[in-house]
Amino acid sequence: MKARVIVTLKTSVLDPQGKAIEGSLKSLGFGGVAGVRQGKVFDLELEGTDKAKAEADIKAMCEKLLANTVIESYRVEIAG
């Protein structure tokens, strides 16, 4: 089973990377960019076929390792 986890900084948290990328896009001539936030994506390959279990497992992985919920939020997408 394939799953994707997207981890992003909470909105109130400073994102220095996003800020720098936004500046660079602007100076490259992309004027219409009003904001950039950078996050991480984890593509997981899981054994088994139980979707509900996978979802619970991934949630636990996020809480324990993939995200620091003090500053980050995460979203889990399980493929088909």
Add this chain to the structure above:
Amino acid sequence: MKARVIVTLKTSVLDPQGKAIEGSLKSLGFGGVAGVRQGKVFDLELEGTDKAKAEADIKAMCEKLLANTVIESYRVEIAG
């Protein structure tokens, strides 16, 4: 307009970060993880409402800056 760009390493490129995370997940007791690949996500806020133009612009941003196409592929999702 909001858009999301997902940049991932091409499959042929080794991903030591993903490997390390896979190892950590296993040692945390998540046995069923068969593979992890790490990528980046950029959430963009764009001015204007022309979806086609936005798509073309974002493609150009990816080619010029957001992805290093020697090793990375990208995907663009435009909200709504």
Add this chain to the structure above:
Amino acid sequence: MKSAVILFPGSNRERDAARALKQASGTDAAIVWHGETALPKGTDIVLLPGGFSYGDYLRCGAIAARSPVMDAVRAHAAKGGLVLGICNGFQILVESGLLPGVLLRNSHLKFVCRAQHLRVERNDTVFTSLYNKGQVIEVAVAHGDGNYLADAETLKRLEDDGRVAFRYCDASGDVGKAGPNGSINAIAGIYSEKFNVLGMMPHPENLIDPLVGGTDGAALFESLARKTAA
């Protein structure tokens, strides 16, 4: 020798580089701001220093590679002008297309700072004429993303053309052991096709003084000074 050290926001070894150039040539390097569109007249060598340009955000060197001054650097290189990129400078060179390949995160995923032996692969270039071929030198490494990678075809071309400048090795010159970062073929630095552009991860500019770890890096700057002496 007229040299220009490019200062990007976040560069942090520009003083170290300027000091090494001055020690070798007796002249002060011009410090050129990243927003400039031209290099000082008569520049012989452009040095892209180490550091974390733009915080190394996105990818190391990626944002700096797209700053205005890089067009001038590209034009300088196209005319055969000398360009030396050290550490972040090397990353900027590959991101700007002046050198092939990519520099990935170190294979052990950690920043590494330590003394490191290098083997000088050839001494018939402007950068290395004062070394011996095969000489083992000790310089410093200090980077988190120095893991050089290129596709098989590019790699073959680099090797066939003798464009590998330095390889990581041990004190006896053996490159078999793992380098500090997992680079393919233990590559620590490469030349451009015309051998006028050199990118390298290690820091020869920090090893120019017997009191501060040794002088094995000095010959690189002295080679340049000799070649470009007016």
Add this chain to the structure above:
Amino acid sequence: MVIATLTRPNRSPMIPNTPAITPELVAQHGLKPDEYQRILDLIGREPTLTELGIFSAMWNEHCSYKSSRIHLKGLPTKAPWVIQGPGENAGVIDVGDGIAVVFKMESHNHPSFIEPYQGAATGVGGILRDVFTMGARPIATLNALRFGDPNHPKTRHLISGVVSGIGGYGNAFGVPTVGGQVGFHTRYDGNILVNAMAVGICRTDGIFYAKATGVGNPIVYLGSKTGRDGIHGATMASAEFDEGSDEKRPTVQVGDPFAEKLLLEATLELMQTGSVIAIQDMGAAGLTSSAVEMGAKGDLGVRLDLDNVPTREAAMTAYEMMLSESQERMLMVLDPKKKDIAEAVFRKWGLDFAVVGHTTDDLKFRIWHQGQEMAVLPIKELGDQAPLYDRPWVETPKRAVLDAANVPAPKSLTDVLKALIGSPELSSKRWVYEQYDHLILGNTVQRPGGDAAVVRIEDGPKGLALTCDVTPRYCEADPFEGGKQAVAEAWRNITAVGGRPLAITDNLNFGNPERPEIMGQFVQCLKGIGAACSALDFPVVSGNVSLYNETQGRGILPTPTIGGVGVLDDVAKSATLSFKAEGEAVILLGE
């Protein structure tokens, strides 16, 4: 999906500035009932919410040193070479030839436990700012770290995050991290210690201070924008952790070493223009404590107009702006005639620059926002009238001296040696310091791995010997002797490399001072430190106190980290610890 809007008007919905101040609200601000009474007596009315926030920031342990102040007064802080003792952003000593050394150590313990990478990184950022706000270019950093039992499930994660955070910030900022300490003990399981020290140099006539002068001079905000970072972080740093704190964790700040590097270059460039009258880093309790300090030190009032504060988030209230702990920010009082020159420097470096207020002659701290006066407080009393406690303390009972005769001799000395050098405490720390760039700037004469690091000053021949020391188990067994020993060890490490010890900074990490045993450790350690400093003519010029390092009633080992600085007149003469040749004599000095 939520995406931050980055360009937005800074209009706040008017959250009431004058809610009823309930005992609960007071308690949430970490203020005790008698402390609140003190506020009422001081201003003669009920405070507004913004004012309550300002008091909570100024009167917490972290800012006011209310439990430690009276004891800190006993430390020797003077010597002919001391230019600035405790009380400024950092201490300053004279090392001759017109060169001043500026240094300080500070803790970032609690944030590093919650988010090890960012907590440690912002700790390094904060201490670097303390040094370059005084006009000095940082030339070295050190760090003293304590973790729990190596086998504790959290330790591995914490150490790896902290070490990469320290490296991540210092390496990008571009300062060599040349030394430090790493220790382990189960008593740090729930409270790790991250103490960072920064050292900078400037000309003795080029030092900048926090004291504002002149009425009507512009107060300028510099650096990154203000967000809702760590609101109440300063209060958190003084509140004991309880079991539930994993859940109600407050936000921590994210560091931006890139912005800090720009801030460094811009600040030093600006100082050259002669436009800076006073300058103060926005550390914990950001805008509040920096503005109050600049005004109070100069016997001036301060008026801030928050509408001009560059913000990162929409609709920030006065309360939030005054308590934000966003990093990489500074406050300056500028010469009005040179404001444009100053602004040009900051624009060049791409940093925010905004006039957010001015100095006044009414000795009041006034906060204006959206046409309303949100706070008006007596500026000097905010600092001077902070609570001061002489907390009860008890002496640590003397332990019986062990009789060597009762300690069984080990069977194999080789095994003992192996056990010692294999222990986490004594094993090589290379894994740590290889992740720190210790060679940048090209002046590191003695790298990590020796007794003290030696860093050359510019082109020499002078250099500095730098070290961090403390042995917590000695301090636990006998706080007085342990405090003395920490200073003596710093002294020895400096002399061992050929340096002349000049002064120290300290970082006093202890448990809950409201417990007499802990307060006793604190008082006695401090006495020991003072005794050793006096005996050695090795004054304390700066420092930091971190109390309440305690989880579920169990405190850390008393850990007064000492950061020592010495000078070498010629770095070529520094001594290293390796044996140089075969057949040399080995001489043991001392008892």
